[in-house]
Amino acid sequence: MENEQRIGFTLNGERVRARVAARQHLGDLLRLEFGLTGVHLGCEHGVCGACTIRVDGRAVRACLMLAVQADGAAVETIEGLTESGEIADLQDAFHRRNALQCGYCTPGMLVTAAELLAETPRPSREAIREAVGGNYCRCTGYHAIVDAIAATAETRIAATAEARVAASVEPAEAGR
Amino acid sequence: MSESGLSFLDRPNSYIGRSVPRPNARRLVEGRGTYVDDVAVQRLTHVAFLRSPLAHARIASLDTAAARAMPGVVAVVTGAELARVCTPWVGVLGHFKGLRSAPQHALAVDRVTWVGEPLCAVVAASRAEAEDALAVIAVEYEALPAVVDMETALDPATPPIHPDLGDNLAFERVLEVGDVDGAFRDAAAVVEETFRFGRHTGVCLEPRAILADWQAADGTLTVHHSFQAPHMMQDILCKHLSLPEGAVRVICRDVGGSFGIKVHIYPDEMATCALSLMLRRPVKFVADRLESFTSDIHCRDHRVTARMALSAEGDILAIDMDDLTGIGPYSVYPRTSAVEANQVVNLTGGPYRHQAYRARARVVLQNKAPTCQYRAVGHPIATMVAEGLLDLGAARLGLDPAAIRQRNVIPDDAYPCAGVSGIRFEQLSHQRALGTLLEMMDYGALRAEQAALRARGIHRGIGLATFVEITNPSAAFYGVGGARISSQDGCTLRLDPQGGVVAAVSITEQGQGTEGIIAQVVATATGVPLEQVRVVTGDTQATPYGGGTWASRGAGIGGEAAWQAGKALRANVTAAAGAILQASADALDIREGRIVDAATGAERMTLAELGRIVYFRPDTLPPGLQPEFMVTRHYVPKDYPFAFTNGVQASYLEVDVETGFVRLLKHWCVEDCGTVLNPLLVDEQIRGGIVQGIGGALFEHCLYDAEGQLLNGSMADYLVPMAGEMPDIAVAHVVSATASSEIGAKGAGEAGTAGAPAAVVNAINDALRPLNARVSRQPVTPEVILEALGTI
Incomplete structure (x- = not known):
């Protein structure tokens, strides 16, 4: 019954696809669908900064971005930044x-x-x-x-x- | 001292006192920690709780039919249904005479008593679906009068929250020592103040979280818990879910901050475990931020009216104080909510020589979130009262704040002795600490700078705060009162075939560096290189039995257990090596993973070679030799009920008298935690604690309206210290090792929080003094300062 959409984006350098509920935030998608548990949820209202990730080269709050907004974006998490050695x-x-x-x-x-x-x-x-x-x-x-x-x-x-x-x-x- | 007559610091390759990075922290900088919400379990369900929107109400009706029909919903469970599985509890202890509370259920049954109390649970395939179903539960509440203001909680006209108790007084303690009335009669100066301490809370970045997994097939309940005391949780789950001890395993892996928040029994967490039993499925609860604000324990919320009598020379003659604190509707289980007030009575004026003291503490019930022990329980209050009064006295008598402290502290050569409240001190170092602090901050130059700037209309203040801290508690803290909270801890060591050691210890890690210091102690005691020591914590099935981490007890108690275990393992290993090498065990030592000749340091064999022989070729061992390469030792302090530590802090800040804003310029702390096992870790405990104390002093406040509604349950509205407002913090140590243990470590976890608020508030008042204004209400917001200045 939930409104779902298909999205595709680059996640830590890999092209990925996902079916996401319209109401799901990007932090939940990364944790629940991709197992990227280095994305930590602290307040889920954009204040604490624990879920900060990189989207298209900029630091953003994963809890303040809907998962559907990641369509076409380049998303990097602590796991990817660790792997690259950057x-x-x-x-x-x-x-x-x-x-x-x-x-x-x-x-x-x-x-x-x-x-x-x-x-x-x-x-x-x-x-x-x-x-x-x-x-x-x-x-x-x-x-x-x-x-x-x-x-x-x-x-x-x-x-x-x-x-x-x-x-x-x-x-x-x-x-x- | 070790048996050799040398201290452990003299052992070759000692890691004690070295600033080695925490071995287990590397995974955390890579985002590879495992917090409860990261644990993956098959068939997992998620629970969300319906929480009371009212401070006090009867539940007239609760209709869950629509919720049960929602997509993804596995079960909807009411308080009455859950009570069939989970028995209620009462948060009292035998040694707090007269302490009263009422039975508390995991889910409220007929009545809700604070905004945020859980009364119904929805278990669903996802948290989102559980929350969707919560929204269609129909509840009718009949509002009851809410007791909100602690000042009127005891009025005869105020109805008791629990009618069976007759009134809202949960606990009262009165202490009178010496001739208090005589001291005030003869005093050259009497100063008094009413101090208010705002209610605040822990705001752990990782919210409370628990995952309970009941496996009906083998009758085991495995609980992943963001918690400080796994064995305590195991014991309480057994008791209230009627399970045998062996059926319950509590695992605490990475914990995202705790500070005393995660050491109490929470209704929603007990409910989560009961739900797993009822549903025969794993159930997970992770508090969201609003739930954290309304259901994590709160702390402080004290009003203290106090006065101090002084001689003309500035000697403290007596302190007389009255403390009133509101703890919410229930005393929290199992540690109770009377401890903070009790600590205020015990600790106020603790650093000083006076012989007359009167204190009364009253603990009252109210319809707000329950309060309980949070970092530095009672210390910031006790310290503020004495230090605030002392500054008022110094100003009245025209004395310098540093000089009046030097005059009044118990001299370093007076120990062992007792403080005025009867607390026993083994060895403190107030004089040396104060001397070190004044030198570090260049007190004289700072005073000169302050005076010069004052002439230019810039209002800077210097605040000092001397304090004592309770650490290394024995059974006197909880055990004697009947709480099944272990004060002893243990460490098991196993030498593995390649020469490494696995250390399983019952104290726990929440980031303070428990695993790091245990590795250092074990490496030093056994002679095994640090990088070959693997530490295991936080698993009731894998470690010895113990209390966990709270009350600044990890290093002093768990560290000593590890030291004793390490010595025992070394003795067993050198005995086995001696038998193989045909040498006396006493002539051998272990250094950097090698059996060496103790006198010359010459290598005789590696631990890996010894391990190979013992584990894989025991047939070649001398007859009758059975090496024991696994040992366990326990430790509990016995000669003192607590190992008191001491310290002194200073704050330098600037008050903008136009806006009321405070700019923190610098903060200093000198403290004495005995042996410093790892300066890098101790210093960061002090700094983190100071900033938490500053939070309470300047920002943090759980604001309730007259109806008992929490007004600021989000991180946008509840202010916490952020990097931009915090100062650099200089830390130094004086070392008075405790003779109660061989390693001599006392605690350091709460010293920062104990002294910081008083230092900051005294500095604000120092800045405001020429303007004839003073503040005494925390948090000292710009509004409080402008009110003091008469601007608003």
Whole structure:
């Protein structure tokens, strides 16, 4: 009796299809149909940020998007971001710095942090706090999360600088 | 100290005190945790509950026929039907003399007593279909008078919520020590204040969740539960569902935050288990966010009127206080809802030397969500009362807040001793902690900066809060009162053939790092490398029996059990190795997975080689040798009822006197939890606890209207601390190890929450003092500040 629709989208790089109820939100679809339990539901009204995923390159709340709206989109979850290795350094930093306790906010926090670092290579502590200000964490008090994101930014900048030095040296050597 | 005369810190390859990352946290950063809602079970059904829309009403009629006919519905079960399977409970304890409550059912039978109380269950193929069916249940309620305001709950004109009890007083405690009236008569200064502590709640990011799976064929109930105390849940399920202990297995895998919320018996969770029995199917309940706000336990909701007598020099002479708290319609089972008020009486003024104290606490029933133990039970209230009064006294006498604390704390060389309420202290370190804190924050420079900015119209404040924290509880907490809540815990270790160790421990993990510190202790005690220690928690069928994690007891109690188990395993292993190597066991040690000569460190054989021989070639062992590579040890503190810890916090903040907004600039904490097993984990416990305390101080409030309706049951309306408003937090430690155990660890889980509100509120008042304004009502919202300033 429920109004259902067929949709197709790209999920963590794979083309998938699903039959979805019109009222189902994307978070439930990802969890229930695709077993992507790294999508955590905390409030289901768009405030806590636990269900933050990436849709067409942007961080969005999976609970605020209807599943049917994902038709044709590129959806990435923590599982896909882990597999691709894209945020491996950020994940390492969170683990090393103990920037998570219960882990329930962590996938959403990582997606948000990844977006920040993509847009702002060296954010201030205030900018980090502002950027993750929509992701609720009850355990850590946020300090360690800010540390982990800042440390990742520094590491990436150092790596970029090294790469630049290497790139600028190579042509000169080649010219000898 | 170990038998060698060296402390465990001196053992080669000690992991104690090292900031190693938690081994089991890696899967969480990859989103591969297993929370209850992630558990997959065949033929799973989902339950949704019809909850009372009224604070107090008789259920005149309940018609479920239409709901039963809805698509996907498996069953609709009323309170009366469920009561045939699940017996009611009463939340009282023998050592709280006079504590009263009424029988509480898993689903309300004739009467509902708060907005959110479940009264009917719909089980369906999906949660959505269960909710669809809820919408067509027809209920007629006859409204009854709601007791909402705790201040009038005891008035003769207020009807009792439970007529059998006669009135709404659930519990009262009075304590009087020393010559209180004389102290106030002779005082140079008397300060007084009425403190109000808003009702708030835990807001665990993972809501409460339970999946009950009754397998009728073999008579077993397997329960996946987002919970802190699996053995307690097992015991209570057996009792109220009339099942033998062996039939019930409770599994707590990853838990998405708990903070004391997930250690109580909830009607909807008991109902879920009963429904599985009734339907012979697995049933899952996951609270949604509104349900969390209306049915998770709430906390605080105290009004304390208190006064302090001081000498002209600033010595505290006496504290006299009256605490009133509203706990909802029932005392929560099985820990009761009298504990917070009792802790307020025990802890207020605990850091100080005064010898006269009078306290009265009254616990009253009301038609709001039940309150019970949440992180730092009673501590933030007790700390605020004493620290708030002390600042008022300092201001009255013209003394510096730091100086008056240094003058009044029990000196570090006075221990062991007792606090004024009779609480026994083994060794605290208030003087050293305060000294460390003032140095860390550069107190003098900060005061100078504050004064300079004040001249420019910028209102900054510095607040201090000294506190004590109850940790490592013995049976004195619950067991003596008749609650079947274990205060002892155990650890089983098994050395496997490749030389790794499996540790099964009865304390539980909710993210604080239980599994990490157990791995560190076991690795240190056994000599097995950390990465070869696998820790198992949260399964009544797989671990020794124990209490779980609450009251800052995991490291101190579970950690000691693991240490003792590790020592015993090491002794068994070196004995077996000695027999094989024809060496004295005493001459051998285990280091980094190798049997070595204890004196020289020279390798004699690897644990893997020993494991190969013992497990696969026992025929080659010397005659009569039967190695025991699996050992269990238990531990419970015996010489003190609680291991008290202490600490001091400071807050630096700025108040915008135009808008009433508070900007937190920095926060400091120095605390003493004894041996620090893992600084990385302890510091984050402190920081997280502080921010939870700040939540209560500035933001969090369960708002009810005069009819008992919860007004802000969403995360958009109930404010929690978010990253943007929180300060950086500096943490340091003083170490006074407890001599009650060999590892010497006390608890650290609640210290942050205990002291943060008082530090923040004192800082706000410090900022407002030149404006002759002060606040005493939490949460201190901009509105509260503007009211204090007379702006609104």
